[in-house]
Amino acid sequence: MIERLVLASANPDKAAEIEAIIGAALPGVTLVARPVSVPDVVEDGETLLDNARLKAVAVADATGEPALADDTGLEVDALDGAPGVFSARYAGAKATYAANVAKLLDALSGADNRRARFRTVAVVRWPDGREVVGEGFVTGRIASSPRGEGGFGYDPVFVPDGFDRSYAELSAAEKNAMSHRSRALSALASQLVDLTSP
Numbered sequence: 596m597i598e599r600l601v602l603a604s605a606n607p608d609k610a611a612e613i614e615a616i617i618g619a620a621l622p623g624v625t626l627v628a629r630p631v632s633v634p635d636v637v638e639d640g641e642t643l644l645d646n647a648r649l650k651a652v653a654v655a656d657a658t659g660e661p662a663l664a665d666d667t668g669l670e671v672d673a674l675d676g677a678p679g680v681f682s683a684r685y686a687g688a689k690a691t692y693a694a695n696v697a698k699l700l701d702a703l704s705g706a707d708n709r710r711a712r713f714r715t716v717a718v719v720r721w722p723d724g725r726e727v728v729g730e731g732f733v734t735g736r737i738a739s740s741p742r743g744e745g746g747f748g749y750d751p752v753f754v755p756d757g758f759d760r761s762y763a764e765l766s767a768a769e770k771n772a773m774s775h776r777s778r779a780l781s782a783l784a785s786q787l788v789d790l791t792s793p
Contacts, residue, residue: 597624597661597787597790598623598624598625599624599625599626599627599660599661600617600624600625600626600627600660600661600662600663600719601626601627601628601629601630601654601655601658601660601661601662601663602614602626602627602628602629602662602663602664603629603636603650603651603653603654603662603663603664603665604629604650604664604665605628605629605635608747608748609665609747609776610628612767612771612774612776613626613663613665613776613780614626615767615771616771616776616777616780616781617663617780617784619771620780620781620784621784621787621788624787626663627660629654630657630658632657633653633654633657633658636649636650636653636654637649638650638666638683640666640680641680642680642716643666643667643668643679643680643714643715643716644666644716644718644728645680646666646680647664647665647666647716647717647718647728648664648718648720648726649664650662650664650666650718651663651664651718651719651720651726652720654720655720655721655722656722659722660722661719661720661721661722662719662720663717663718663719663783664717664718664720665715665716665717665718665776665779665780666680666715666716667682667713667714667715667716667748667775667776668680668681668682668713668714669682669699669711669712669713669748669749669753670711670712670713670714671699671702671703671709671710671711671737672708672710672711673703673706673708673709673710674702674703677702678695678699682695682748682749683695683748685698685699686698692747692748692749695748695749696741696749696751696752699737699749699752700737700739700740700752703737709736709737709738709739710734710735710736711734711735711736711737711753712732712733712734712735712775713732713733713735713749713753713774713775714730714731714732714775715730715731715732715775715776715778715779715780716728716729716730716779717729717730717731717776717779717780717782717783718783719783719787727783727786727787728783729779729780729781729782729783729784729785729786730778730779730782731774731775731776731777731778731779731780731781731782732775732778733755733756733773733774733775733778734755734756735753735754735755735756735758736753736754736756737752737753737754738751738752738753738754738761740752741761741763742760742761742763742764743760743761743762743763743764743765744763745762745763745764745765745766745767745770746761746762746763746765746770749762750762750763750770751763755773762774
């Protein structure tokens with residue numbers, strides 16, 4: 596039975612979102628923050644799964660407990676899937692959210708095709724090497740300019756299909772009910788539920 600998962604991400608925005616989603620999906624599981632003694636992991640994998648696994652393995656090995664990690668990419672059709680695995684550092688290694696958005700909008704200047712999808716791969720990894728993987732995605736389009744004050748990352752310019760508002764214009768509850776991260780974590784939770792049952 597899983598009672599605790601160590602969260603690999605130290606990004607406070609992502610951590611808050613994961614805690615809200617997992618709290619609803621797996622109410623019997625306690626999420627624990629990554630110890631400050633565990634350094635950031637170099638995310639040099641070729642895929643989202645590679646990077647999620649790198650983080651989960653590092654934290655599980657360092658703590659001796661099962662670890663939860665995820666990696667997310669924004670895949671834009673007109674950019675042949677970019678920024679993809681490089682989404683968090685699209686404008687550079689220490690890029691801000693605003694810098695990444697600005698580079699994306701510049702790259703799409705004049706583009707008619709603004710179709711995109713957000714994709715998340717989530718991994719729970721045990722110290723003995725067992726793992727469970729969940730994936731989720733949401734399709735949509737890139738707005739011509741940032742809209743909204745909520746969310747983080749590319750949320751102000753991503754308008755999911757079926758909505759006329761960007762992720763940043765949705766409430767946290769609205770976004771968490773249908774987002775790519777929610778879908779990945781829900782897929783993960785459905786596999787973990789038997790392990791969390793008494």
